Amino acid sequence: MIQRTSMSDGIDNRMSYIGYKGMSLLEVLITLAILGIIAIPFMSIFTNTNLIIDYSGKKTTAIIEGKSILDEISSKFKTSEIIDENAVKDIIFEKLGEDSYKIFDEESPQFKKYDKENNYKMHFYIKKQTIELEKLKSNDSTNTIISNTIRVKIIVFYDNGKRKIEISNYIPVKEEKNEI
Numbered sequence: 001m002i003q004r005t006s007m008s009d010g011i012d013n014r015m016s017y018i019g020y021k022g023m024s025l026l027e028v029l030i031t032l033a034i035l036g037i038i039a040i041p042f043m044s045i046f047t048n049t050n051l052i053i054d055y056s057g058k059k060t061t062a063i064i065e066g067k068s069i070l071d072e073i074s075s076k077f078k079t080s081e082i083i084d085e086n087a088v089k090d091i092i093f094e095k096l097g098e099d100s101y102k103i104f105d106e107e108s109p110q111f112k113k114y115d116k117e118n119n120y121k122m123h124f125y126i127k128k129q130t131i132e133l134e135k136l137k138s139n140d141s142t143n144t145i146i147s148n149t150i151r152v153k154i155i156v157f158y159d160n161g162k163r164k165i166e167i168s169n170y171i172p173v174k175e176e177k178n179e180i
Helices: 025-076 085-096
Strands: 003-008 011-016 102-104 122-136 142-158 163-172
Touching (some): 025 163, 085 122, 085 142
Antiparallel strands (some): 122 142, 142 163
16 A cells, blocks of 8 residues: 655655546446336336326316317207207207218217227217116115216227217206196
8 A cells, every 4th residue: 555645734644546546438438327127117107197197188188178068069969958969969060060070870880989080079869768766764675866968979089099988967857748
């Protein structure tokens, strides 16, 4: 061990040259390799997170758009005297315009497919439906409540037709009153 003595301002400082050796190129390369191995998973996590955020944003926008249209269609019927399938179709055409959207049968193969040629973003399905609800009484007997409704189902396509969401709403039917 080589020691060197230096004098500055009357104080004896002993410095050891062993502790002041530099790092070799090999040590630097190994350190960089270890940092690279640790950094790669973090980079993929950030990339995947950005993709998930983008996907969620598009889906949320589609849900909001579909839900707001269904809410507007439903709100039109709160003041209406008579509700039937034709009235629902008229409201949808009035709200969305006849050229931009179609009303399909649910069995139709086009109902669940994105129409790239005409760029239909939303598909509608309207059907009169009866809902039966059973209500239990205290003595274990049941009452059946029957309600006639019109089901409005909407499919909203997003991400250039690669993905879709389906939202349904039931509108209670107001029928004509027969007064005797």
